[in-house]
Amino acid sequence: MILSSAHRPHTGPLLKVEGLHKAYGALTVTDGVSLEVGAGELHAIIGPNGAGKTTLIHQLAGSLRSDSGSVTFAGEDISRLDMVQRVKRGLARSFQITSLLDGFSVLENAAMAVQARSGSSFRFFAPAAHEKRLIDEAMAVLTRFGLEDRAQRRAGSLSHGEKRQLELAIALATGARMLLLDEPLAGTGHEESERLVALMQELRTTHTLVLIEHDMEAVFALADRVSVLVYGRLIATGTPAEVRADPAVRAAYLGEEEAA
Template sequence: MAEAAAGPLLSVRNLSKRYGALIVTDDVSLDIPEKELHVVIGPNGAGKTTLIHQLSGRLPSNGGRVVFAGEDITHLSMQQRVRRGLARSFQITTLLDGFTVLENVAMAVQARSGSSFRFLAPVARERGLNDEAMSILARLGLDDRATRRAGSLSHGEKRQLEIAVALATRARMLLLDEPLAGTSHEESARLVDLMRTLKRTHTLVLIEHDMDAVFSLADRISVLVYGKVIASGVPSEVRAHPEVRAAYLGDEADAATTGRRA
């Protein structure tokens, strides 16, 4: 893993994305230091997923800069960003349902080392790949699922496996798009605990609609409305921000404060 860069790990300046006359992200600027858990919230259609697409390299930007660990990565591909330590999980992560949990992670380790997914058969015979993969699975509490087919996992377990695959790239920053969506109460609690543990060693940027989880986990929160960041700060500052309450949080902020789910 590369040495930590001076200043923020991720610096975004004046990032924009438009489709004709439609502006989806509008002059977005963010600084995210190492080992911060930063949550982006906002109403549906605010541009949150588009922003994550831009950070991960899935979508090119129409303007602005993305600097990661001191390097301008604005024009780098998704694969090039992954190699530099910026990994995206969930919406673009494709698990191989017919392969075991262990094989999915071992193949991610193999790909990181420069091998191709076209050469799947040797993975099962590579002890080094399997040892590293098992270590990652143990960290995520999935080691007892190692021999199960990925397709047989519950929704929450698949989310955990997707994080395991991202960790196998030796990412320094994880971009997580709605990690709790579609999970049961128990699965959600496990994922919240996992993210709380991961932020001790990794930088996390996530989109999330569960306000209880957001205010419980976040070191800082940025609020996106109509493609613009209208507020960014620690949870208490964002919760009290009048424009945020008017545009988005409203009663949800009160629910998060009192521990009630809105």
């Protein structure tokens, strides 16, 4: 099964962020954010609404240029690279930003990502599902996510949870080494959430994941480490147990969440 690209050997953190800053006029959204994510780690970023979490994901993915600071991936400074260039290096984002082609089949959507990995534009994708190599690789990804029996259905006809599965499959089909997941459980029902949590548990065996999620039960069950973002600043990073016990975190965020 071909799911990830070849990468040169690298020691040290897979992702290193130093002093990342983004402001809109007088409003500072990310304020000197620094963190490291090791290869094979599931690193969660949590915080209250308006903390700057999604802006940070945009900065990591390359869809938003930072005012200052640096992003290093697999030992390479990618701060000036756009989103497409970062995807080609193995850093892909999913959820809340992935635009499925609703009029195309599930298979064609997956084949799009396989085709884009070789340098083709996402826009010129109509012939993609007619090439055997693309079909085989796309079907391998769909099978991993339990969507093989939906391959010929229009993407727009899928349930909300199935669309989330397909979005994740598409991110993986790009050959990603690290996946940035922006609230994958948002809007899903109990059964769909359980299915997605199980998929993330399985994905962590082969990929590095950075997860933004409001479901604290899922975060503390999944994460190796957790970083807490409040008003654009990271106030704590540690294991789930360390973060849960941190007085500053409880005062700023967790106490309020757990009491809700």
